[in-house]
Amino acid sequence: MASEIQIRVNERVHNVTADPDTPLLYVLMNDLELQGPRFGCGLAQCGSCSVLVNGSETRSCVTPVSAVVGKSVITLEGLPSWYAQQKKLSKTPALHPVQQALIDEQAVQCGYCFNGMIIQAVDLLSKTPHPTEAQIRRAMNGHLCRCGSYPRVIRAIERASHAMTGAVENTASERLAQESRAAEGVEE
Amino acid sequence: MKGTIPPCLLPRREFLKSGGALVIGLSLRGAIADTYAAEQAAGAAVRGDVAGPPDPKQIDTWLAIHSDNTATVYIGYVELGQGSTTSLLQVSAEELDLDLSQVRTVRLDTNITPNQGGTYSSSSIARGSPAIRTAAAEARQALLEMASKKLGAPVERLTVSKGVVTVGAMGGESQSVTYGELVGDKLFHLAFTGTAPAKPVSEYKLVGTSPLRNDIPEKVSGKYAYLQHMRLPGMIHGRIVRPRGQTAYGSGAKVATLDERSIAHIPGARVLRKADFVGVVADREWDAVRAARELKVTWEIPAVLPGSDRVYEAMRAEKTSDRVVLERGDVERAIGGAAHVASGHYRGPYQAHAPFGPNGALADVTSDQALVICSTQDVYATRNTLATVLGLPAQKVRVQYYEGSGTYGHSCYDDAAQAAAILSQLAGRPVRLQFMRWDEHGWDLYGPAHVGEVRAAADAGGKIIAYQYDGWHHNWSAVETSQQLALGTPASEWRDGAAQMVNPSDCGGMYDIANVRLVNHHVPGMNYLRGAWLRSPLDLSFSFASEQTIDDLARQVRLDPYEFRRRNITNERWMGVLDRVAKAAQWEPRPPASKLSGEKIVSGRGIGLGTHLTSYGSAVAIVEVNKETGKVLVKRLYGAIDAGLAVNPAFIENQISGQLVQTASRMLLEEVTFNKTNVTSLDWTSYPILRFEECPEVFPMVVQRLDQKSTGAGEEVMAAAAGAIGCAFFDATGVHMRAFPLTPDRVLAALHSA
Numbered sequence: 001m002a003s004e005i006q007i008r009v010n011e012r013v014h015n016v017t018a019d020p021d022t023p024l025l026y027v028l029m030n031d032l033e034l035q036g037p038r039f040g041c042g043l044a045q046c047g048s049c050s051v052l053v054n055g056s057e058t059r060s061c062v063t064p065v066s067a068v069v070g071k072s073v074i075t076l077e078g079l080p081s082w083y084a085q086q087k088k089l090s091k092t093p094a095l096h097p098v099q100q101a102l103i104d105e106q107a108v109q110c111g112y113c114f115n116g117m118i119i120q121a122v123d124l125l126s127k128t129p130h131p132t133e134a135q136i137r138r139a140m141n142g143h144l145c146r147c148g149s150y151p152r153v154i155r156a157i158e159r160a161s162h163a164m165t166g167a168v169e170n171t172a173s174e175r176l177a178q179e180s181r182a183a184e185g186v187e188e
Numbered sequence: 189m190k191g192t193i194p195p196c197l198l199p200r201r202e203f204l205k206s207g208g209a210l211v212i213g214l215s216l217r218g219a220i221a222d223t224y225a226a227e228q229a230a231g232a233a234v235r236g237d238v239a240g241p242p243d244p245k246q247i248d249t250w251l252a253i254h255s256d257n258t259a260t261v262y263i264g265y266v267e268l269g270q271g272s273t274t275s276l277l278q279v280s281a282e283e284l285d286l287d288l289s290q291v292r293t294v295r296l297d298t299n300i301t302p303n304q305g306g307t308y309s310s311s312s313i314a315r316g317s318p319a320i321r322t323a324a325a326e327a328r329q330a331l332l333e334m335a336s337k338k339l340g341a342p343v344e345r346l347t348v349s350k351g352v353v354t355v356g357a358m359g360g361e362s363q364s365v366t367y368g369e370l371v372g373d374k375l376f377h378l379a380f381t382g383t384a385p386a387k388p389v390s391e392y393k394l395v396g397t398s399p400l401r402n403d404i405p406e407k408v409s410g411k412y413a414y415l416q417h418m419r420l421p422g423m424i425h426g427r428i429v430r431p432r433g434q435t436a437y438g439s440g441a442k443v444a445t446l447d448e449r450s451i452a453h454i455p456g457a458r459v460l461r462k463a464d465f466v467g468v469v470a471d472r473e474w475d476a477v478r479a480a481r482e483l484k485v486t487w488e489i490p491a492v493l494p495g496s497d498r499v500y501e502a503m504r505a506e507k508t509s510d511r512v513v514l515e516r517g518d519v520e521r522a523i524g525g526a527a528h529v530a531s532g533h534y535r536g537p538y539q540a541h542a543p544f545g546p547n548g549a550l551a552d553v554t555s556d557q558a559l560v561i562c563s564t565q566d567v568y569a570t571r572n573t574l575a576t577v578l579g580l581p582a583q584k585v586r587v588q589y590y591e592g593s594g595t596y597g598h599s600c601y602d603d604a605a606q607a608a609a610i611l612s613q614l615a616g617r618p619v620r621l622q623f624m625r626w627d628e629h630g631w632d633l634y635g636p637a638h639v640g641e642v643r644a645a646a647d648a649g650g651k652i653i654a655y656q657y658d659g660w661h662h663n664w665s666a667v668e669t670s671q672q673l674a675l676g677t678p679a680s681e682w683r684d685g686a687a688q689m690v691n692p693s694d695c696g697g698m699y700d701i702a703n704v705r706l707v708n709h710h711v712p713g714m715n716y717l718r719g720a721w722l723r724s725p726l727d728l729s730f731s732f733a734s735e736q737t738i739d740d741l742a743r744q745v746r747l748d749p750y751e752f753r754r755r756n757i758t759n760e761r762w763m764g765v766l767d768r769v770a771k772a773a774q775w776e777p778r779p780p781a782s783k784l785s786g787e788k789i790v791s792g793r794g795i796g797l798g799t800h801l802t803s804y805g806s807a808v809a810i811v812e813v814n815k816e817t818g819k820v821l822v823k824r825l826y827g828a829i830d831a832g833l834a835v836n837p838a839f840i841e842n843q844i845s846g847q848l849v850q851t852a853s854r855m856l857l858e859e860v861t862f863n864k865t866n867v868t869s870l871d872w873t874s875y876p877i878l879r880f881e882e883c884p885e886v887f888p889m890v891v892q893r894l895d896q897k898s899t900g901a902g903e904e905v906m907a908a909a910a911g912a913i914g915c916a917f918f919d920a921t922g923v924h925m926r927a928f929p930l931t932p933d934r935v936l937a938a939l940h941s942a
Contacts, residue, residue, distance in 0.1 A: 002455075018472075018474075019474065022472075022474045023474065026472075026473050026474045026477075029417075029473075030472070030473055034410070035410045035411070035412070035413065035414075035417050036410040038414070038416055038417070038545060039416060039545065039546070039622060040544055040545055040546075040625070041546075041625040041871060041872060042477070042624060042625060043625060043871055043872075045625075045871060045872040045873060046544065046872055048544065048545060075410070076409070076410040077409075077410045094409075095405075095408070095409060099408040099409060102404070102408045103400070103404050103405055103408060106400060106401060106404065106838065106842060108269075108401070108403075108404045108407050108408065109269045109270065109594060109842065109846050110268070110269025110270075110544070110591070110592075110593050110594035111269060111403070111404070111407035111408070111412065112269075112414060112543075112544045112545045112592070112593030112594070113544050113593070114407060114408055115410065118408065136880075137880040137881045137883070138880075138881060140880040141879050141880045141881045142879075143880070144544065144872060144877060144879065145544065146542060146543060146544040146593065146594050146596070146850075146877065147269060147544075147594045147846045147850070148845065148846035148847070148848070148849025148850045148853070148878075148883075149845075149846065149849075150849060150878075150879075150880050150883040151845055151849065151883060151885065151886050152842070152845065153880075154880070154883075
């Protein structure tokens with residue numbers, strides 16, 4: 001039976017009315033109208049629904065909403081401010097460095113899998129700031145991509161790792177970001 | 189803000205709040221005319237309130253110039269996540285002398301965008317760009333004439349930069365006027381004659397460069413609205429209920445028993461049924477998911493499928509209708525007298541589109557009109573079949589495209605659109621339908637299974653003199669499952685010749701061969717699975733068979749496979765891609781890897797050529813075979829394409845990269861399995877695809893040809909890569925793989941029987 005449930009998503013408290021067994025994904029999509037976590041398989045096989053629960057990548061399609069009561073859920077939308085909080089930055093960046101690196105590497109094809117890719121990469125880099133390529137591949141192995149974007153995602157995670165820990169690559173990243181903004185044109 | 193701002197650029201909350209003016213389609217009930225209200229108010233084109241397609245002979249159909257000196261280009265090709273929309277905007281901005289930031293487009297909509305045919309066969313740039321280029325050139329010509337009057341100067345003295353037309357004046361006074369000031373949201377009212385000269389290639393500033401894709405920032409931030417994010421006011425959630433895993437195409441599935449009370453405990457859930465089409469709807473999505481899962485239905489399913497183990501035998505045993513696709517010279521005579529002959533039988537499995545996000549659709553069907561939002565490759569073709577299914581005139585059906593996840597051919601998008609429309613018609617309310625994973629995997633229109641038999645011959649000097657390819661497969665399915673179940677429409681295949689044939693471009697077409705015979709054996713498809721085009725349709729099967737046979741001949745004439753191919757090619761474009769990939773892979777002649785190494789794990793290499801329809805593809809594969817476990821890894825893939833003028837070379841590189849990874853996946857892992865009644869590969873465990881840990885390193889290369897017209901680039905390297913992987917396996921082991929995917933069981937069986 002539906003009941004009132006209080007959950008904390010992207011550092012805001014939400015009261016939702018749902019059956020406690022409802023997978024978190026449906027609450028995030030339909031009640032909170034978030035676009036990051038999305039349906040892919042409903043079987044925890046692909047990673048398109050991933051969110052961070054208390055900082056760890058979690059498949060929201062098989063996680064009952066009642067299981068995250070009292071925990072912190074961060075979705076794709078909440079990553080920049082979560083990152084700012086973790087790093088104690090004075091200002092929230094527009095994008096998490098992983099998101100920026102994916103733009104810089106032009107890694108996206110259809111992009112549907114990138115919610116999960118980004119969440120998992122953020123999880124990885126928060127725990128292993130300098131992963132080897134083998135560590136990246138292992139950490140990302142549970143996230144599928146039909147378009148075959150893996151090689152560029154690996155490069156983007158390496159780039160983000162540098163950006164998050166070193167100043168030199170930051171400069172390159174910022175330069176590319178400027179170029180990227182200049183060329184985005186269409187949305188300005 | 190203007191009505192033409194593409195909804196994709198708005199976050200969804202704003203989108204939902206934005207009402208009729210911004211959003212096409214959220215206002216079907218009695219309010220279609222409100223669409224583009226902002227434009228109407230501005231006295232500009234009233235787009236959206238009349239059923240299309242708009243007249244292709246009018247400039248206004250193709251583009252609009254706004255008062256802020258920007259342009260909207262109306263494109264008849266959908267964005268499938270490959271960047272082609274950005275490329276087409278590059279083409280139009282180039283001709284208009286606008287900056288890329290000054291042009292935008294809208295999503296496809298049968299009430300708004302022109303009908304350029306479907307987005308198939310990597311045709312967006314090849315077929316789409318000429319009309320868009322010419323319309324832009326003609327609009328520019330008209331704008332210059334207007335500017336000439338306004339500025340009192342002849343057209344020859346005018347220059348344009350970023351939509352600012354200037355006359356004058358080295359050191360003197362210059363005068364200028366903008367496109368926006370000249371037209372400013374008004375219609376051109378000009379016939380599109382196609383006579384304006386396009387800009388010479390030598391003056392290109394934007395085409396041939398690689399600006400970044402305009403959709404990526406929103407796709408990584410979560411602001412991009414995919415089809416799966418769309419919602420209609422007042423809608424309910426729907427799910428289809430079918431047997432798990434499709435049945436034989438010709439038989440469909442019949443409901444034997446259905447117990448509506450089995451979902452009585454789920455709040456608001458109800459069954460909707462039309463003949464053998466069964467669905468459930470509920471206010472809350474999870475309730476619809478549960479209802480579909482818990483509804484008690486039994487089905488009558490005839491056991492007529494051959495099963496995936498026996499499918500090739502069954503196809504070869506069928507009475508086929510045969511067609512000679514190409515006949516040149518006398519193959520039999522040439523083979524009879526040849527110094528060297530190679531032959532082989534090869535098999536390729538059914539493979540699934542398996543889009544990463546299953547298809548869905550939104551439908552709002554009333555008694556006399558319908559709005560359907562879906563991810564089709566062809567909004568106008570989908571409109572026609574929806575009209576049939578709903579019993580409405582096509583002009584009363586409006587179809588809007590929203591991007592889903594990469595479809596790579598005809599996945600379940602039409603089936604989902606029809607299912608949503610049927611549910612909405614039955615419910616009398618707007619419905620959002622989402623296919624579940626097993627619906628998409630199980631009821632796909634798969635890339636058909638294939639049997640190929642190849643014979644080829646060379647003379648003593650190493651010249652290929654004869655080539656024969658016989659191919660067996662069924663055709664593409666013409667009726668979607670929803671229509672079949674709901675209306676009882678009999679299954680039928682595409683008309684012979686309209687679809688799948690042995691492909692002369694892959695089957696020997698790159699080599700100079702005097703005697704060629706290609707025969708297509710059409711297997712009747714009723715007792716097989718549903719079929720449709722899957723990225724590079726059947727080309728992987730053709731090249732896997734053909735390029736291994738070419739390698740067999742090379743060995744017989746004792747030539748390196750690269751050198752052997754060079755000696756049999758005169759076309760400079762095939763030669764160009766072959767040389768490019770060989771050079772990148774640092775290909776040098778050497779003895780076969782199988783003779784060099786007796787180790788348990790052997791590395792082999794292969795080179796291959798192939799394409800889809802046009803363009804020229806080449807690949808080199810480096811594979812690693814574990815002879816004890818049968819495990820094959822593709823370690824490196826080099827791929828090159830010549831697709832004529834590459835509008836945006838970086839996008840093509842990204843496409844090649846994806847093609848190489850997807851080919852590795854399809855050659856190593858992917859196979860639809862089925863028994864006598866149903867498909868049994870229904871998720872990512874039973875239908876695995878390549879993952880990060882086994883992903884090859886990829887080296888994509890674009891051969892730029894500024895002097896050639898643009899041809900397809902979305903699939904043309906896959907066949908070459910499939911051939912190269914087959915050849916690399918032989919190089920490593922000295923054994924042919926006659927069937928793919930190269931799974932450990934199949935590899936061990938091949939190694940043991942050799």
